[in-house]
Structure formats: structure tokens, C-alpha cells
Amino acid sequence: MLRRFVNALSSSVGRKAVMGLTGLLLVGFLAEHLLGNLKLTPMPLLGDPEGGEFDHYVEFLKSFGPWLKVAEVGLFALFAAHIVIALRLTMENSEARKQKYVIRSNRGAQTVPSTSMHITGALLLAFIIKHLFDFRLNDAFHESPAEVVGETLSQPVHGLIYLLVSLLVGLHVSHGFRSAFQSLGASHPAWNPLLVWLGRGLAVVLAILFASIPAYFLFSQGGAH
Numbered sequence: 001m002l003r004r005f006v007n008a009l010s011s012s013v014g015r016k017a018v019m020g021l022t023g024l025l026l027v028g029f030l031a032e033h034l035l036g037n038l039k040l041t042p043m044p045l046l047g048d049p050e051g052g053e054f055d056h057y058v059e060f061l062k063s064f065g066p067w068l069k070v071a072e073v074g075l076f077a078l079f080a081a082h083i084v085i086a087l088r089l090t091m092e093n094s095e096a097r098k099q100k101y102v103i104r105s106n107r108g109a110q111t112v113p114s115t116s117m118h119i120t121g122a123l124l125l126a127f128i129i130k131h132l133f134d135f136r137l138n139d140a141f142h143e144s145p146a147e148v149v150g151e152t153l154s155q156p157v158h159g160l161i162y163l164l165v166s167l168l169v170g171l172h173v174s175h176g177f178r179s180a181f182q183s184l185g186a187s188h189p190a191w192n193p194l195l196v197w198l199g200r201g202l203a204v205v206l207a208i209l210f211a212s213i214p215a216y217f218l219f220s221q222g223g224a225h
């Protein structure tokens with residue numbers, strides 16, 4: 001298993017496949033993360049603006065003890081692999097572009113999300129570092145999770161950053177989802193339009209629902225404090 005993974009990393013096609021697979025797994029993390037965080041809002045069936053449901057959710061995650069650490073290390077490895085391979089592929093592409101004989105027929109249509117993948121990716125990485133200091137690495141968060149998230153997102157600068165990042169997530173996923181399937185070899189004229197629209201639909205849903213969390217704290221009283 002590990003050997004197949006290492007072998008995959010030795011070719012450009014394999015690296016793209018690993019990039020696609022890690023990207024899809026990260027979308028899975030984002031979906032779970034979103035469902036957990038929506039508990040902070042008045043979202044029907046899910047939300048509890050008093051913060052109790054969110055605090056229970058954080059306690060529930062902590063109840064996994066050492067397994068939570070294992071999951072966090074796995075998540076870190078996913079992000080690290082995705083980012084390192086993205087950098088490597090970018091270097092290879094720019095190297096190839098310098099050499100005129102490169103065949104560029106396989107690049108697909110250039111759209112705003114597709115051309116901005118590096119920028120949205122870099123901004124998301126910067127956000128994740130800020131984000132970890134906001135909550136995961138903040139002692140106050142572990143004392144009273146819902147209160148600290150509510151207080152942070154109610155502050156205009158932080159709230160607006162989270163709002164903008166939600167849109168960046170949408171832009172990144174919009175192209176990344178379709179591109180991941182292509183890199184994994186799932187490309188067929190009959191399915192491609194469906195994959196493009198599935199990616200766009202997923203991106204819009206993720207962006208709107210993520211944005212609804214800071215928007216709730218920025219534009220309403222917020223319930224947790």
C-alpha cells in the first residue's frame with residue numbers, strides 16, 4: 001500500500017492522481033467541518049445559537065482521545081501532501097512552459113476558478129495558519145468553545161476574513177472537484193459536463209453555508225455571548 005503510494009509519487013501522472021485524491025478527501029473533511037460548525041447558527045435541525053450543541057460536538061470529538069490525535073495527524077498529512085504536490089506540479093508546469101515543445105492541448109477551458117487555483121490555494125493556506133491560532137491552538141477556545149468562536153466571528157475584521165475565505169473555498173472547490181476526477185482518470189465526454197456542474201453545485205453550497213456562519217455573527221446579535 002505504502003509502496004504503491006510512493007511509486008505513484010514518482011511520476012507526474014501519479015502525482016496528479018494523489019493530488020486529486022487528497023483534494024477529494026479534504027472536501028470530505030470540509031463537509032464534516034461545516035456540519036459541526038453550523039451547530040453555532042440557527043440552522044433548522046442542526047443549529048443551536050445558545051452554543052450548547054457546538055460545545056457538545058467539541059466534547060464529542062475530544063472523547064475520541066488518542067484517536068483524535070491520529071485523525072489530526074492524518075488530516076495534517078492530507079493537507080501537506082496536497083500542498084507539496086501542488087508546488088511541485090506548479091514548478092514542473094512552469095519549467096515545461098519555458099520549453100517550447102510542450103503540447104498544451106490538454107489544458108481545458110480557462111475559467112476564473114481554474115486560473116486562480118494557485119492564488120486561492122495560497123490564501124487558504126495562510127488562512128488555515130491564522131485559523132489554527134484562532135481556535136485549535138487557543139487555550140480560551142478549549143475552555144468555552146462556542147463563546148470564543150462567537151466572539152471572534154462577531155469582530156468585523158475576523159468575521160469578514162471568514163466570509164471572504166468561504167468564497168475562496170467555493171472558488172477552489174469549483175475547479176478542484178472536476179480537476180480531481182480528471183487526474184484520477186475519470187474523464188469521459190458523457191460525464192464531464194455532469195462533473196463540472198456537480199463541482200460548481202458543491203462549491204456554491206459549501207461557500208454559502210460556510211459564509212452563513214460568520215454572516216450570522218456579523219449581522220445578527222449572535223447567540224453565544
Ligand code: HEM
Nearest residue numbers: 033037058061072124128131135136149162169210213214
Ligand atoms: C466559518 C467557517 C469556519 C469555522 C467557524 C471554523 C471553526 C473551527 C473550529 C472551532 C476549529 C477547532 C476545532 C477543535 O479543535 O475542536 C477548527 C479547526 C480547523 N479548521 Fe475550521 N472553521 C471554519 C472554516 C474552515 C475552513 C474553510 C477550513 C479549510 C480550508 C478549515 C480548516 C480547519 C482545520 C484544518 C482545523 C484543525 C482541525 C483539527 O486539528 O482537528 N476551517 N475550525
